[in-house]
Amino acid sequence: MADYSYNQVTPELIEEFKKIVPGKVFTGDEINADYSHDEMPIYGKGAPTVLIEATTTEDISAIVKLCFENSIPVIPRGAGTGLTGASVALHGGVMIDMSKMNKILEYDKENFVVRVEAGVLLNDLAEDAQKQGLLYPPDPGEKFATLGGNVSTNAGGMRAVKYGCTRDYVRAMTVVLPTGEIVKLGATVSKTSTGYSLLNLMIGSEGTLGIITELTLKLIPAPKETISLIIPYENLEDCIATVPKFFMEHLQPQAIEFMEKEIVLASERYLGKSVFPQQLEGVDIGAYLLVTFDGEDMESLEEITEKAAEVVLEAGAIDVLVADTPAKKKDAWAARSSFLEAIEAETKLLDECDVVVPVNQIASYLTFVKSLESxxxxxxxxxxxxxxxxxxxxxxxxDMDEAEFKKQVADFMDIIYKKAAECGGLISGEHGIGYGKMDYLAAFAGETSMRLMKGIKEVFDPKMILNPGKICYKL
Amino acid sequence: MADYSYNQVTPELIEEFKKIVPGKVFTGDEINADYSHDEMPIYGKGAPTVLIEATTTEDISAIVKLCFENSIPVIPRGAGTGLTGASVALHGGVMIDMSKMNKILEYDKENFVVRVEAGVLLNDLAEDAQKQGLLYPPDPGEKFATLGGNVSTNAGGMRAVKYGCTRDYVRAMTVVLPTGEIVKLGATVSKTSTGYSLLNLMIGSEGTLGIITELTLKLIPAPKETISLIIPYENLEDCIATVPKFFMEHLQPQAIEFMEKEIVLASERYLGKSVFPQQLEGVDIGAYLLVTFDGEDMESLEEITEKAAEVVLEAGAIDVLVADTPAKKKDAWAARSSFLEAIEAETKLLDECDVVVPVNQIASYLTFVKSLESxxxxxxxxxxxxxxxxxxxxxxxxDMDEAEFKKQVADFMDIIYKKAAECGGLISGEHGIGYGKMDYLAAFAGETSMRLMKGIKEVFDPKMILNPGKICYKL
Known part of the structure; x- marks a missing residue:
């Protein structure tokens, strides 16, 4: 590993920044403590020396060039909703707050794309596209993340089962490289075999290879109708076992979420509202599926619902509750969307993982995880x-001491990450590596892959100034 | 640019290869001249010193290690159906014929994937999957390419409009790196945010970053029915103008191909069969769309067909001919699939490009291209x-001299590639860069992107032995 060192941000440099973006440069007490951590405070341990509100690609380029020349760390930050510390300024330096570049620039309805600044919130694009009769399919749980952040973690979300992940909707992007150079990657086309896919390399790179400033995202015509089903089961095994049957029957759900009873109860405490039945026909419910179908008309959706009900009831579901009005659908999905907040509301110390395993391994994997609780x-x-x-x-x-919590969690995570790999899965489905999960990535990916990743990082960032100490490169 | 040099393959080294894969090592006259070129003979200008039939990942690893130690070029080759010279041994060395690793290893019907050796032909997987009630959606025109080759160019094909490209169906792969190391990338999951996507970097890298030996590919339940429409128009402009309307009406075609009259005539001469009408209602037909829809039953497909007919007739189509029997569908698509062969059959000197432009630019782009013909x-x-x-x-x-043909084509390609870029398009949609299109890639991508690509190549291949002189690195 090469040796990298950083310089302090000097008052002269701060003056230079102020010349580039007057009124957008903040230091010291002007910087809110929120900029020292993301949504997972356990990974918060660094504040930036300077905070700059992003304005344009060209301004960011000028700022990064100065940082490159002076060996100053640069940390891009979206809405700070990450869960792995990816946007934390571990080595101080200049944080660029991308959430201020939040304009939806242009819809191209003939080519089904929208051009946005990278700081646009997912929720804002989702709502605006809907008004145009269009759907931006990726639907991560956190609606108030920036789209640039979504791309940087290849966020997946609820509708990935039918529509794929964020990666599948990125047609083109403008990027400021760690050298300050601006590159445009991709185009408004769905096919490409035009050299190494720098576009796909940038997706999921968590702000370590370049700062994404603008995105061209694919849209689809919005399905006209949706219907949701709440499907209660006695236990998680029965619940998960149903899942492949939806696909074998060509039912194409837009989303299939599972939830255990405890998390549903936490959500109901948090929202003060009960949506999911806890007992049915004398049976205690242990787990639920929440399934959504979309389509062109209610008639065909009702047909699909009937077929789905047949399939799941035969496979052990206790009942099928149909949420076919806007209010019912909203309640069911609001419960699902509040899970993280519900947990946060009643938890002092929190850590998480978001492993991904083959669908037919979910039940046995979770049974294993649960068995560790004691x-x-x-x-x-x-x-x-x-x-x-x-x-x-x-x-x-x-009620745990933080150091003890961290120690026990490290042990737990180590075991469950290894198990995920044994099951043929991966470390992270959508949250990324940041710095919180680096050791687990290294153990999972192995030396050779890590050497390649580090080599790629060095090619893009020869002075190691962009979001240092994340994913593959410990500093 | 660093300076790389290669050694000759010595008789001793050939003996070493023979120890690793007895009976699979060929030299001199034992090597068929076909191994000196791909499907585009104009890019054929190098023969390998040694040809080795691939057997296992481990054997390939052992062979590549020897080549790495001895600075010998290694060129992986699938079925040789490429169109840009990507599999030509420009610097001699060892060619590894991957088409001999052609076993379909295992279907996993719960997770909807199949594991194959990289040398399996697209056609073989397509037919075999169909027997299992499954569909491998990517459908490039050339059915007798290997799947490893498809992945190496991110092949697109006919069904990309509905189902996406090869990239979207690669879940995991086993790769032998230029150092001989074996890495496994990806997993049987659809979501990932687990470090830089080496998997996506490998896709479309045309055998320059690693030799793909095994693939885990996503399948979908096969749609039960399909129906095809032949839609004749007076001219290409009217024809292309219809295309966005299919999407706005949520009709979701599986494929929409356009074809000009001249190419249809060439295909009819080649196949000795007339499928497409040349005059209708007193109007000379100038262009056609060939559209396929898929679905669960004929009833819903007939509804879609009716709606599609309404839309296109209103937009200027002369008629809508329905191919609803297996024979009619086969004839229509056989004509489409024979275009390249039909051209080859009546052409001595041939070059091609496969630019991709935004859908609403097709008509004006092609009008521009045609205007250059004179x-x-x-x-x-x-x-x-x-x-x-x-x-x-x-x-x-x-009737042209080859040198003059090449000179004129170079001029022509230069103009039409530039125009594609001006239209917001890319150099290649699915054929790749190989060595035939390197100058155009360099001009299009620009210095910064090319520097990044070269840097990536150096990280993977420090001695520049794997498929040298392709995509980004001239040697």
Whole structure:
């Protein structure tokens, strides 16, 4: 590993920044403490020396060039909703707040794309596209992340089972490289075999290879109708076993989420609203599927619903509750969307993982994870995307010493990451590596792949100034 | 640029190879002349010193290690159906014929994937999957390419408009790196945010970053029915203008191909069969769309067909001919699939490009290309994927001197590649860069992107032995 060192940001340099973006440069007490951490405070341990609100690609380029010349770390930050510390300024330096570049620039309805600044929030694009009769299919749980952040982690979300992940919707991007150079990658086309895919390399690179400033994203015509089903089961095994049957029957759900009883109860405490039945026909419910179908008209959706009901009831579901009005659908999905907040609201110490395993391994994997609970002083809560094997597993504690919590969690994570690999899965489905998961990535990927990743990082960032100490390169 | 030099393959080294893969090592006259070129003979200008039939990942690893130690070029070759010289041994060395690793290893019907050796032909997987009730959606025109070759060019094909490209169906792969190390990338999951996507970097890298030996590919349940429409128009402009309307009406065609009259006539001469009408209602037909829809039952397909007919007739189509029997569908698509062979059969000198432009630019782009024809002594024929803007443009000559042909084609390509970029398109939709298109890639991508690509190549291949002189690195 090469030796990299950084310089302090000097007052002269701050003056230079102010000349480039007057009124957008902040230091010291002007910087809110929120900029020292993301949504997972356990990974918060560094504040930037300077915070700059992003304005244009050209301004960012000028700022990064100065940082490159002076060996100053640069950390791009979206809305700070990450869960692995990827946007934390571990080595100080200049943080660029991308959430200020938040304009939806242009819809191209003939080619079904939209051009946006990278700081646009997912929720804002989703709502705006809907008004145009269009759908931006990626639907990560956190609606108030920036699209640049979504691309940087290849965020997946609820609808990945039918529509794929963020990667599948990125047609083109403008990037400021660690040298300050600006490159445009991709085009408004769906096919490409035009050299190494720098576009795909940038996707999921968590702000370590370049700062994404503008995106051209694919849209699709919005399905006219949706219908959601709440499907209760006695236990998680029965619940998960149903999942492949949806596909074999060509039912094409837009989303299939699973949730265990405990997390549903936490959500109901948080929202003060009960949506999911807890007992049915004398049976205690242990787990649920929440399934959504989309289509062109209610008639065909009702047909699909009937077929789906037949399939799941035969496979052990206790009942099928149809959410066919806007209010019912909203309640069911609001419950699902509040899981993380519900956990946060009643938990002092929190860590999580978002492994992804083959769909037919979910049940046995979760049974294994649950079996570990008695070894630790924290509790384990889980939910996730049953259609694609992406599991969110939370270690939660209220009465533990932080150091002890971290120690026990490290042990727990080590075991469950290894198990995920044994099951043919991966370390992270959508949250990324940041710096919180670096050791697990290294153990999983192996020396050769890590050498390649480090080599790629060095090619893009010869002075190691961009978001240093993340993914593959410890500093 | 660093200085790389290669050693000759010595008799001793050949003996070493023979120890690793007895009976699979060929030299001199034992090597068929076909191994000196791909499907585009104009890019054939190098023969390997040694040809080795691939057996296992481990054997390839052992062979590549020897080549790495001895600085011998290694060139992986699939079925040799490429169109840019990507598999030509420009610097001699060892060619590894991957088409001999052609076993379909295992279907996993719960996770909807199949594991194959990289030398399996697309056609073989397509037919075998169909027998299992499954569909491998990518459908490049050349059915007798290897799947490893498809992945190496991110092949697109007919069904990309609905189902995406090869990239979207690669879940995992085993790769032998230029150092001989074996890495496994990806997993049987659809979501990932697990470090830089080496998997996606490998896809489309045309055998320059590693030798793909095994693939885990995504399958989908096979649609139960398909129906095809032949839609004749007076001219290409009207024809192309219809295309976005299919999407706005949510009709989701599986494929939309356009073809000009001249290429249809060539195909009919080649096949001795007339499928497409040449005059209708007193109007001379100038262009056609060939559209396929898929679905669960004929009833819903007939509804879609009716709606599609309404839309296109209103937009200027002369008629809509329905191919709803297996024989009619086969004839229509056989005509489309024979275009390249039909051109080859009546052409002595041939070069091509496969630019991709935004869908709403196809008509004006092709009008521009056609307007250049009078400047040259060759004729221009075109067809392509109207749904995704991927155009196949052929320069064809029978009475030209080869040097003069190459000179004129270089001039022509230079102009049309520049125009594609101006239209917001890319150099290649699916054929790749190989060595035939390197100058055009360099001009299009620009210095910075090319520096990054070269840097990546150096990280993977420090001695520059794997498929040297392709994509980004001239030697």
């Amino acid at each position: 070894n630790y002083d924290f509790t384990i809560k889980s939910f996730g995307h049953a259609g694609d094997g992406n599991l969110h597993i939370y270690a939660c504690a209220n | 400047n040259y002594d060759f004729t221009i024929k075109s067809f392509g994927h109207a749904g995704d803007g991927n155009l196949h443009i052929y320069a064809c000559a029978n």
